[in-house]
Amino acid sequence: xxxxxxxxxxxxxxxLMGAWYYAGHDGDLAWxxxxxxxxxxxxxxxxxxxxxxxxxxGAAWVPxxxxxxxxVAWFTQHGRFAILATLSVLAAAISLVIVAYRAHRRGASxxxxxxxxxxxxxxxxxxxxxxxxxxxxxxxxxxxxxxxxENDWMLLGVVAVALWANVHASALIAPVIVGAWAxxxxxxxxxxxxxxxxxxxxxxxxxxxxxxxPLLWHLPLYAVNLETSVIRSAIAEWQPTDLLFPGFAWGLLxxxxxxCYFGIAAxxxxxxxxxxxxxxxxxxxxxxxxxxxxxxxxxxxxxQRISSVVPSHARVNAVLxxxxxxxxxxxxxxxxxxxxxxxxxHVPQISGVxxxxxxxxTLANVPGTHxxxxxxxxxxxxxxEQDNLRTFIDGRCDPFPTRVWSDYLAxxxxxxxxxxxxxxxxxxxxxxxxxxxxxxxLALRRDWHLFYRDRRYEIFLRQDIATAQR
Amino acid sequence: MRYFAAIVAFAVATAFAARxxxxxxxxxxxxxxxxxxGPLLAFALKSSGYAFVLAICAVLSGGAVLLSAWRTRxxxxxxxxxxxxxxxxxxxxxxxxxxxxxxIGWICAAGFALLLERKGRAATMTALALVAIWSLLxxxxxxxxxLAVLAFAGxxxxxxxxxxxxxxxxxxxxxxxxxxxxxxxxxPWHAYGAHALYLDSLxxxxxxxxxxxxxxxxxxxxxxxxxxxGGWYGVRRRERSGDAFTFFALMLLAMxxxxxxxxxxxxxxxxxxxxxxxxxxxxxTVPGGSFIGYxxxxxxxxxxxxxxxxxxxxxxxxxxxxxxxxxxxxVVLAAERGEHRILCEQPxxxxxxxxxxxxxxxxxxxxxxxxxxxALRTQEDAVSTHGAWRSELAHEHVxxxxxxxxxxxxxxxxxxxxxxxxRDGARVLIVPGGTQ
Numbered sequence: 051x052x053x054x055x056x057x058x059x060x061x062x063x064x065x066l067m068g069a070w071y072y073a074g075h076d077g078d079l080a081w082x083x084x085x086x087x088x089x090x091x092x093x094x095x096x097x098x099x100x101x102x103x104x105x106x107x108g109a110a111w112v113p114x115x116x117x118x119x120x121x122v123a124w125f126t127q128h129g130r131f132a133i134l135a136t137l138s139v140l141a142a143a144i145s146l147v148i149v150a151y152r153a154h155r156r157g158a159s160x161x162x163x164x165x166x167x168x169x170x171x172x173x174x175x176x177x178x179x180x181x182x183x184x185x186x187x188x189x190x191x192x193x194x195x196x197x198x199x200e201n202d203w204m205l206l207g208v209v210a211v212a213l214w215a216n217v218h219a220s221a222l223i224a225p226v227i228v229g230a231w232a233x234x235x236x237x238x239x240x241x242x243x244x245x246x247x248x249x250x251x252x253x254x255x256x257x258x259x260x261x262x263x264p265l266l267w268h269l270p271l272y273a274v275n276l277e278t279s280v281i282r283s284a285i286a287e288w289q290p291t292d293l294l295f296p297g298f299a300w301g302l303l304x305x306x307x308x309x310c311y312f313g314i315a316a317x318x319x320x321x322x323x324x325x326x327x328x329x330x331x332x333x334x335x336x337x338x339x340x341x342x343x344x345x346x347x348x349x350x351x352x353x354q355r356i357s358s359v360v361p362s363h364a365r366v367n368a369v370l371x372x373x374x375x376x377x378x379x380x381x382x383x384x385x386x387x388x389x390x391x392x393x394x395x396h397v398p399q400i401s402g403v404x405x406x407x408x409x410x411x412t413l414a415n416v417p418g419t420h421x422x423x424x425x426x427x428x429x430x431x432x433x434x435e436q437d438n439l440r441t442f443i444d445g446r447c448d449p450f451p452t453r454v455w456s457d458y459l460a461x462x463x464x465x466x467x468x469x470x471x472x473x474x475x476x477x478x479x480x481x482x483x484x485x486x487x488x489x490x491x492l493a494l495r496r497d498w499h500l501f502y503r504d505r506r507y508e509i510f511l512r513q514d515i516a517t518a519q520r
Numbered sequence: 521m522r523y524f525a526a527i528v529a530f531a532v533a534t535a536f537a538a539r540x541x542x543x544x545x546x547x548x549x550x551x552x553x554x555x556x557x558g559p560l561l562a563f564a565l566k567s568s569g570y571a572f573v574l575a576i577c578a579v580l581s582g583g584a585v586l587l588s589a590w591r592t593r594x595x596x597x598x599x600x601x602x603x604x605x606x607x608x609x610x611x612x613x614x615x616x617x618x619x620x621x622x623x624i625g626w627i628c629a630a631g632f633a634l635l636l637e638r639k640g641r642a643a644t645m646t647a648l649a650l651v652a653i654w655s656l657l658x659x660x661x662x663x664x665x666x667l668a669v670l671a672f673a674g675x676x677x678x679x680x681x682x683x684x685x686x687x688x689x690x691x692x693x694x695x696x697x698x699x700x701x702x703x704x705x706x707x708p709w710h711a712y713g714a715h716a717l718y719l720d721s722l723x724x725x726x727x728x729x730x731x732x733x734x735x736x737x738x739x740x741x742x743x744x745x746x747x748x749x750g751g752w753y754g755v756r757r758r759e760r761s762g763d764a765f766t767f768f769a770l771m772l773l774a775m776x777x778x779x780x781x782x783x784x785x786x787x788x789x790x791x792x793x794x795x796x797x798x799x800x801x802x803x804x805t806v807p808g809g810s811f812i813g814y815x816x817x818x819x820x821x822x823x824x825x826x827x828x829x830x831x832x833x834x835x836x837x838x839x840x841x842x843x844x845x846x847x848x849x850x851v852v853l854a855a856e857r858g859e860h861r862i863l864c865e866q867p868x869x870x871x872x873x874x875x876x877x878x879x880x881x882x883x884x885x886x887x888x889x890x891x892x893x894x895a896l897r898t899q900e901d902a903v904s905t906h907g908a909w910r911s912e913l914a915h916e917h918v919x920x921x922x923x924x925x926x927x928x929x930x931x932x933x934x935x936x937x938x939x940x941x942x943r944d945g946a947r948v949l950i951v952p953g954g955t956q
Contacts, residue, residue: 282734283734288734290730290732292730292732292775293772293775293776294722306747306751307771310747310750310751310754310755310767310768310771311754311755311756311764311768312754312756313751313754313755313756313795314751314752314754315752315753315799324748324751324752327751327752328748331744331748331751332744332748335731335740335744336732336734336736355754460926463926463928464905464928464931464932465927465930466925466926466934467926468931486906487905487928487931487932490905491932491935494932494935494936495935
């Protein structure tokens with residue numbers, strides 16, 4: 051268990067570097083800050099889009115990440131974004147520690163716990179950021195811990211699900227996980243025992259708990275609709291899992307392979323673990339965003355099984371438990387943490403700013419109100435705080451109607467009708483990555499001219515259009 | 521439950537025949553100098569019609585499932601678990617139902633895996649003969665070499681000594697590698713071998729079919745069914761390291777390209793079904809009856825099936841249009857004079873172009889392993905319109921492009937002098953020479 055803490059510390063260092071400079075990379079923080087500021091000012095949630103967008107003002111909106119948005123706004127307004135970044139790191143770290151603890155409770159050996167923790171860390175690495183999902187991981191790991199404990203602490207699990215639902219809509223997976231576990235216990239006991247009843251109550255409780263938000267039943271409805279939404283194809287974390295995805299190849303896949311090699315059908319825990327393993331296997335292929343969740347589910351099982359061939363009394367575990375070995379590992383861990391921090395602080399992809407902040411500010415300084423199309427919709431989140439910019443689609447993305455999304459994708463993929471779409475929506479400014487197809491297409495048009503250019507971004511303005519009103 | 525696996529195999533053959541489609545890959549396999557299977561099927565078409573070829577492929581697929589179930593049974597599992605193996609294998613096959621040389625590979629792989637688990641000189645010689653036949657007929661024979669090497673490694677690890685059984689496996693592995701290498705009698709060898717297991721799909725710009733496509737798909741569910749069964753019961757349950765090696769190697773191949781999923785299903789399903797059987801059933805029974813008897817029964821059913829198919833289906837002596845092929849656009853292009861260097865947005869759309877139309881040379885087709893690095897880079901850059909894609913197209917003398925109607929390359933080229941030459945619904949053919 052103590053070796054696992056050294057591994058968690060290494061991942062914390064990597065997470066911290068990602069979180070510290072995260073504001074320069076993720077446009078979502080901009081709209082979350084905007085939403086949070088709105089809530090803090092008006093003391094209620096917005097249920098419709100406003101005139102900050104010109105394609106769908108008045109469209110119904112379920113602001114599912116409202117609690118996280120309030121946190122982003124509060125910490126940013128008070129100049130304490132670093133605290134929020136640190137909290138994100140802590141949330142991920144505690145999730146990893148809980149994975150290690152669950153493995154320890156199952157009697158896993160030192161080597162097994164360390165291996166499972168490291169694999170889970172790799173599964174989390176790519177998805178990590180100052181994001182609502184990260185706090186969702188924390189609540190998810192608490193739910194899994196409560197399931198493992200199998201005592202009367204299930205109320206804590208229900209509370210965790212309710213809090214999770216207020217942070218992120220991924221809480222909808224909780225009733226599925228708890229339900230699968232309850233079903234497993236029912237099959238194991240072959241009768242309606244106290245344990246089965248408790249788990250069933252927990253399952254129903256978690257189903258009710260996801261409605262314990264200001265959005266009430268709209269949140270589950272929203273999550274269900276999202277499963278079939280067209281917007282998934284345009285969002286990176288909704289893309290299907292692939293072998294070449296490092297978080298899968300180096301994180302989840304080894305854990306699944308260990309489970310498949312040894313089997314998780316130990317007599318006592320056969321069906322409970324089996325059901326959770328089945329859910330993990332099924333959600334793995336649906337989207338890359340599920341990889342950390344699936345890893346958290348299967349990691350303790352993998353650690354337990356690998357301990358059957360590398361038991362606690364095996365040489366490697368005996369060596370790992372010696373004081374000298376522990377001290378050596380802690381020193382190495384500290385050194386690695388230091389190297390990670392010092393090294394990544396000078397990597398432009400981590401410590402630099404990749405968002406088009408300059409481009410947006412420059413455009414906002416042009417007189418008049420502009421209808422802005424961003425090649426990546428997340429960039430347009432930066433325009434929300436500018437009074438004279440209206441967005442085609444921004445990082446809130448979910449509430450925009452299908453028709454708007456189709457048009458957005460037609461332009462983003464430079465389909466033959468792209469210029470007609472821009473004309474129909476009266477778009478007068480387009481923000482593009484200068485290496486992509488849309489920049490090439492705009493450069494070939496006489497009715498568009500280059501207005502702004504930096505190392506990565508370009509803004510094109512239409513020649514002959516009157517500016518809009520916001 | 522005794523006949524359940526046979527019923528599943530019959531259902532596979534029927535479903536295969538009912539789907540009655542031709543997969544584009546077959547068009548490149550048909551005239552491949554390395555494969556005899558293509559010419560054989562072409563001859564069968566000329567002499568007996570498409571229904572006969574379709575029925576033969578269906579029978580081979582059903583036979584592969586049956587062999588998979590029989591392998592489970594020969595490991596000592598009961599009929600119930602043999603049926604489970606048949607169902608799991610069938611799920612993995614369904615996405616690839618269609619006339620190609622694949623069914624030959626499937627039945628050879630299932631038969632080879634069965635022979636790998638037998639002991640004695642006769643089994644070794646039979647397995648080598650099977651590899652020889654496989655390598656003559658279909659491009660997947662290097663898989664036999666891989667399976668034999670994994671079985672040898674597993675047997676050696678399990679025995680912890682180089683005993684007689686391990687020596688037999690070593691001979692089989694050596695022979696399979698030799699026969700698998702002999703198959704690659706045309707250059708470039710490495711490229712051909714890579715294509716055989718679809719490893720070339722990892723090259724940038726190459727045709728790659730992903731296991732997971734977002735949402736819930738039949739392929740994804742089939743893969744998950746085996747993964748979950750394996751996860752529940754463990755592939756090392758029978759203490760055979762070779763089982764685990766085979767399971768994980770094929771699992772990786774299936775994740776590299778879903779066209780390997782049928783091999784994963786046929787070879788891994790018996791392993792996981794047997795693991796499940798060993799969990800619930802203590803006593804293990806091996807079926808009685810002779811191989812000749814079973815083979816005769818299978819052949820009788822197969823003949824009846826083929827006879828019924830060719831008796832009820834029209835005797836068409838031409839290949840049907842391959843699924844998803846832009847045949848209309850290719851015919852439009854062929855009507856134009858001169859040589860055509862054609863780029864297809866999906867390399868698969870260009871399958872068979874060179875063989876069917878004499879004046880067309882595709883930049884890339886299904887076999888990326890054959891293609892040069894420049895062609896692959898041009899394909900990747902042009903489809904994503906990145907880098908110096910226009911000069912790369914010019915350097916490769918590309919003068920025709922088939923792409924989806926709303927692809928970015930279509931918009932960008934039609935803005936700069938290319939014109940629309942034809943369309944077939946979702947796709948368009950563009951060539952240089954229009955007005956801006």
